[in-house]
Amino acid sequence: MACNVGVECIRYGGILSMGSHGAATHSRLLTDLVDTVKIIDASGTMNTFSKENDPVEFSAAALNLGLFGIIYTYTLRVEPMFKLQMRDSIPPLHYYFGSPQIGGPRLKAMVLGNDQTQLFYWPFHVSDRSKRHEHVWVKEWHRTDLPVTKSHRRVRFQRLAETITTIMSNKLVKTMVKFPPLSPIISPYLYAKAPTSNDQVLHAPNAIHYWGGMEHVPSMALEMSVKADENFENVVKSWSYVIEQIHEHAQRNEFPINIMLEMRFLKASQMIMSNTYDEDPDAIFATMELVTAANTKGFEEFSTKVAQYWMENYGSQPHWAKMWEHIPGIVPYLQQQAGDRYTKFEEIRKKYDPQGMFINGTFAQLLGH
Numbered sequence: 001m002a003c004n005v006g007v008e009c010i011r012y013g014g015i016l017s018m019g020s021h022g023a024a025t026h027s028r029l030l031t032d033l034v035d036t037v038k039i040i041d042a043s044g045t046m047n048t049f050s051k052e053n054d055p056v057e058f059s060a061a062a063l064n065l066g067l068f069g070i071i072y073t074y075t076l077r078v079e080p081m082f083k084l085q086m087r088d089s090i091p092p093l094h095y096y097f098g099s100p101q102i103g104g105p106r107l108k109a110m111v112l113g114n115d116q117t118q119l120f121y122w123p124f125h126v127s128d129r130s131k132r133h134e135h136v137w138v139k140e141w142h143r144t145d146l147p148v149t150k151s152h153r154r155v156r157f158q159r160l161a162e163t164i165t166t167i168m169s170n171k172l173v174k175t176m177v178k179f180p181p182l183s184p185i186i187s188p189y190l191y192a193k194a195p196t197s198n199d200q201v202l203h204a205p206n207a208i209h210y211w212g213g214m215e216h217v218p219s220m221a222l223e224m225s226v227k228a229d230e231n232f233e234n235v236v237k238s239w240s241y242v243i244e245q246i247h248e249h250a251q252r253n254e255f256p257i258n259i260m261l262e263m264r265f266l267k268a269s270q271m272i273m274s275n276t277y278d279e280d281p282d283a284i285f286a287t288m289e290l291v292t293a294a295n296t297k298g299f300e301e302f303s304t305k306v307a308q309y310w311m312e313n314y315g316s317q318p319h320w321a322k323m324w325e326h327i328p329g330i331v332p333y334l335q336q337q338a339g340d341r342y343t344k345f346e347e348i349r350k351k352y353d354p355q356g357m358f359i360n361g362t363f364a365q366l367l368g369h
Helices: 055-061 093-097 100-112 152-178 180-190 204-208 233-251 299-314 330-338 341-352
Strands: 034-040 046-050 070-076 083-089 116-121 137-144 197-203 219-227 260-267 284-293
Touching (some): 116 233, 152 180, 219 299, 233 260, 233 284, 233 299, 299 330
Antiparallel strands (some): 034 046, 116 137, 116 260, 219 284
16 A cells, blocks of 8 residues: 555665565565566666566566666555564573474474564573573564554664664674684673563564664675475574584684674565575575674685585575675576576566666676676
């Protein structure tokens, strides 16, 4: 629906042309909320793409990666403002990731029971008094009709405080980059104020954008998707492999990740170039992201090793707007994984840009140039 005058609506932000980022509700990619796209092609012609006009061309244009021309407008489907109940918990890491046979079904039950789920692992962070067990931060969202527990004004003040905290924390992050062996000591201080438990009701934008100031911590990130199997056992294995590698590197006094490992869940996309494309619209993908501070030593090598493990074992696909081009053999791998999708996309792209005015180095080789 479109927003009428005087009706508050929820709108979704993001970079539609270059990324394939997920909104924090509906478990769908942001591009799947697109209704119409208008693009000025290489000849200067305005073209309108919609599912009604041509569903195949629309699926390419909605996630066109900037290769069709100059994007004039995106029209998104919106809906009246709604509220989300956001729950935080920090269970022991082993509860979900100790055993794939046990943790997988637990993880699946939680994901299917929520509107959205997000998990964070902070290297070397423990939150119990024994100081022996690592934990995972779990965030869960549910639509609700309950009254909000924080006003917009209070949330704005909280975001300001979070931004100030993040700016100050960046000094510690820079210290870890300069002196990597200090990472296990500094990391717990960075996340000392993480909620051990929390339950609040917020308007959707406030619940979705729940931390302020992250742009003040320059970082590097690799994110890839894993299609969940029947019992989510492959998701547990994918996540656990990264943590094992973090600890193995720490034993060698190497710390290529100093911020976090993150995971969220999305249903399959029907957009041709999506990294969560699947013919089954109800397939679920876990998107896992390695995040470290900018200029962290060894991150490219570490992320390459992890990416290759995910690719070889689970057919993982990268998030286009993050790091992936450094992975050896990634182009032929992606071409094989895509089947005829890239060929179909290239045929449509050439229709609107036959001279290659908008083609770029990142995607030229991928599309067979």
